Amino acid sequence: MLLSSLLFACAESPVVSDGPAPQPVPTLKPVQLALNWYPEPEFGGFYDAALRGLYRDAGLEVTVVPGGPGVPVLELLAAGRVDVAITGADDLLVRRAKGLDAVAVYAGFQDSPVGLLVHAPGPARYEDVVGPVAAEAGSPFQQFVWARYAWEGKVELVPTTGTIAPFMANPASAQQAYVTSEPCLAEAQGASVGFLPAKEAGWNPYASLAVVRGGEKAEGWVGKFVSASQAGWEHYLVDPAVANAEIVKLDPELGGGKIDCVVARQAAYVRGTAGVGRVEGARFVELAEALNSVGVVVSGEGAYLER
Incomplete structure (x- = not known):
C-alpha cells in the first residue's frame, strides 16, 4: 500500500529541475x-x-x-x-x-609511392638502369619513364606477374613497385634492396x-x-x-x-x-x-x- 501511494505521488507531482534544459543531440x-x-x-x-x-x-x-x-x-x-x-x-x-x-x-x-624496386647496391638513378624491368606495360608511368630515358629498344620490358619471385631470382632485374609493398616483401625474404621513387623521374x-x-x-x-x-x-x-x-x-x-x-x-x-x-x-x-x-x-x- 505504501509503495502504491509513492508511485501515485510521483506520477502526480511535476518534475522540477534547476539545471539547463537538455540540448537536442546534433544530427551527424x-x-x-x-x-x-x-x-x-x-x-x-x-x-x-x-x-x-x-x-x-x-x-x-x-x-x-x-x-x-x-x-x-x-x-x-x-x-x-x-x-x-x-x-x-x-x-x-x-x-x-x-x-x-x-x-x-x-x-x-x-x-607518389610508385617507383622501381632494385637490388642493392645499385642502380642509384633511373639513368643507371639496364634491365630487365618488370612493369605494367602501357601504364602512364611505364610510358613516361621509357620515353624520358629513351629505354625503348635498350631496356627490356617484361610483364609483371603480381609477385616479386622473378625479381628475387635475378639480381640484375628491377620491378615497378610501391614503396609501401614490394620493398617490405623483399626485405622480409632477406633481400637487400633499393627504391627509385617515381618523383626522381619527374612522375609525381x-x-x-x-x-x-x-x-x-x-x-x-x-x-x-x-x-x-x-x-x-x-x-x-x-x-x-x-x-x-x-x-x-x-x-x-x-x-x-x-x-x-x-x-x-x-x-x-x-x-x-x-x-x-x-x-x-x-x-x-x-x-x-x-x-x-x-x-x-x-x-x-x-x-x-x-x-
Missing part, C-alpha cells in the same frame, strides 16, 4: 568514404580520424568502405553511392577527361587522394571532412597504434610486424615538402603535361580544391 552528416584498396597504412590517417572520433566531432558520421582489385570507386562516386572516393591524381585526370565531374580535396600522399601524381563530386566541393561538410582528415593524418604520423590495430584486424596479413615496415617507408611520402594533405594546382598542371607527353590527353584545370 553520413559520409561514405570508399577506399581504392584493402585496409592498409596508406589510409591510416583516415582510419585514425574515424576511430578517434575526429569526424564525429566535426558533425560527420564517416563510414570507411574498403576496396580491392577492380573496385570502381570513381564510378561509385559518380553514381552517388559514396560521398568521397580515394584514388590517384593520374586516374582522376583521365576520368575527368572522359566526363567525370569530381575534384580533389585532400592528398594523403604528397609524393598525388596518391591516396580524396575526391568529391564537383557539385559538392563548396558544401560545408567537405571542409569539415578535410580538416578532420588532416588532424587524423598528423596524429597517425606520430602515433599510429590505434589505427594500425584496426587495420591489422581488418587485414591480418599485415600482422607480425609487417605493418611497421610499411608505416616507416611511407612517412616521408605522406609529409612531402609542401605539408600534410596539401593540394596544389601547379601539381595538376605538371601531371597533365606529363600525361599529355605520352599521348594521354587530359587537363589539370579545375581538378582540385586548392588548400
Whole structure:
C-alpha cells in the first residue's frame, strides 16, 4: 500500500529541475568514404580520424568502405553511392577527361609511392638502369619513364606477374613497385634492396587522394571532412597504434610486424615538402603535361580544391 501511494505521488507531482534544459543531440552528416584498396597504412590517417572520433566531432558520421582489385570507386562516386572516393591524381585526370565531374580535396600522399624496386647496391638513378624491368606495360608511368630515358629498344620490358619471385631470382632485374609493398616483401625474404621513387623521374601524381563530386566541393561538410582528415593524418604520423590495430584486424596479413615496415617507408611520402594533405594546382598542371607527353590527353584545370 505504501509503495502504491509513492508511485501515485510521483506520477502526480511535476518534475522540477534547476539545471539547463537538455540540448537536442546534433544530427551527424553520413559520409561514405570508399577506399581504392584493402585496409592498409596508406589510409591510416583516415582510419585514425574515424576511430578517434575526429569526424564525429566535426558533425560527420564517416563510414570507411574498403576496396580491392577492380573496385570502381570513381564510378561509385559518380553514381552517388559514396560521398568521397580515394584514388590517384593520374586516374582522376583521365576520368575527368572522359566526363567525370569530381575534384580533389585532400592528398594523403604528397609524393607518389610508385617507383622501381632494385637490388642493392645499385642502380642509384633511373639513368643507371639496364634491365630487365618488370612493369605494367602501357601504364602512364611505364610510358613516361621509357620515353624520358629513351629505354625503348635498350631496356627490356617484361610483364609483371603480381609477385616479386622473378625479381628475387635475378639480381640484375628491377620491378615497378610501391614503396609501401614490394620493398617490405623483399626485405622480409632477406633481400637487400633499393627504391627509385617515381618523383626522381619527374612522375609525381598525388596518391591516396580524396575526391568529391564537383557539385559538392563548396558544401560545408567537405571542409569539415578535410580538416578532420588532416588532424587524423598528423596524429597517425606520430602515433599510429590505434589505427594500425584496426587495420591489422581488418587485414591480418599485415600482422607480425609487417605493418611497421610499411608505416616507416611511407612517412616521408605522406609529409612531402609542401605539408600534410596539401593540394596544389601547379601539381595538376605538371601531371597533365606529363600525361599529355605520352599521348594521354587530359587537363589539370579545375581538378582540385586548392588548400
